[in-house]
Amino acid sequence: MEPRPDIFDRARRARYRDRMIAGFADHDFLHRAMLDELLDRLADVQRDLPEVLLIGCPDGSARAALEAMGKRVACADPGFLAAKAARDSGGAGVQADEDALPFADDSFDLIIACGTLDSVNDLPGALILMRRVLRPDGLMLAAFAGAGSLPRLKAALLAAEGDRPGQHVHPQVDVRSAGDLLSRAGFAMPVADGEVLNIRYGDIVRLMHDLRGMGAGNALATRSPALTRDVLMRAAGHFADAADPDGRTAEQMALIYLSGWKPDPSQAAPARRGSATVSLAAALKGKE
Known part of the structure; x- marks a missing residue:
């Protein structure tokens, strides 16, 4: 069987990650929102989990927060410059795609992947690899x-291109599919949930500038022709038509959060089917 062709161009994805590094602080709001939520969830975990693999490290904020919690952090990023920055600051940094992690099995107690899994070529494979490099009972x-995500931008581009629209926004995974992938990858106690982050823009150019600044450009392996100036002008008009009375258009990002544990015999397991000592009928009868 021939390997499946890549959905995303790995080299272009890495270049976009490198390109964003210098000005990332001006476009980091989405990364900060996701990171804050992940750290809040980690704070609720009553385990030490000292050895951490951080996937996605466009700046030093996540690493610093984890090290402040007493953890030892290794960084992996699809981009070269992010990995180099981690090494230059005295840490461990590796350039790697999530579906080709170069780590031995049972290497880490905790993996935090912030903001990159939406553009990995093989998401099921990436999740399987992440489970493998976790130690038993790792998180x-x-x-x-x-x-x-980005419904206003998609609608504006679709309307602007007319009968022959191109694909300019990456295909996206929904919460239910993400939860199914966690289970199929072999995680115990898998949880997938989400939230919507609302953002308001005065024009479509600013939105596109933010996407570029956070490394979210079009990295599809098979890309549609570049947007012409006329198409961009029409898209800007459609985007503006959706504006609120104050002239700003509400856009949204639908964020997905995943958690799962590497199986371990010490973990609580669901009761074996048929092991109940009281029938459902008897239980319901007792409530009448």
């Missing part, structure tokens, strides 16, 4: 933009 936490 994986992830966040990324999913289905339902």
Whole structure:
């Protein structure tokens, strides 16, 4: 069987990650929102989990927060410059795609993947690899933009291109599919949920500038022709038509959060089917 062709161009994805590094602080709001939520969830975990793999490290904020919690952090990023920055600051940094992680099995107690899994070529394979490099009873936490993101931008581009629209926004995973992938990857106690982050823009150019600044450009392996100036002008008009009375258009990012544990015999297991000592009928009868 021939390997499936890549959905995303790995080299272009890495270049976009490198390109965003210098000005990332001006466009980091989405990363900060996801990271804050992941750290809040980690704070509720009553375990030490000292050895951490951080996937997605466009700046030093996540690493610093984890090290402040007493953890030892290794960074992996699809981009070269982010990995280099981690090494230059005295840490461990590796350039790697999530579906090709270069780590041995049972290497980490915790994996945090912040903001990159929406553009990995093989998401099921990436989740399987993440489970493998976790130690037994290790935890994986992830966040990324999913289905339902950028509806105004998509609608404006679709209307502007007319009968022959191109694909300019990445395909996106919904919460239910993400939860199914966690289970199929072999995680115990898998949880997938989401939230919507609302953002308001005065024009479509600013939105596109933010996407570029956070490394979210079109990295599809098979890309539609570049948007012409006329198409962009029409898209800007459609985007503006959806504005609120104050002239700003409400856009949204649908964020997906995942968590799962590497199976371990010490974990609580669901009761074996048929092991109940009281029938459902008897239980219901007792409530009449």
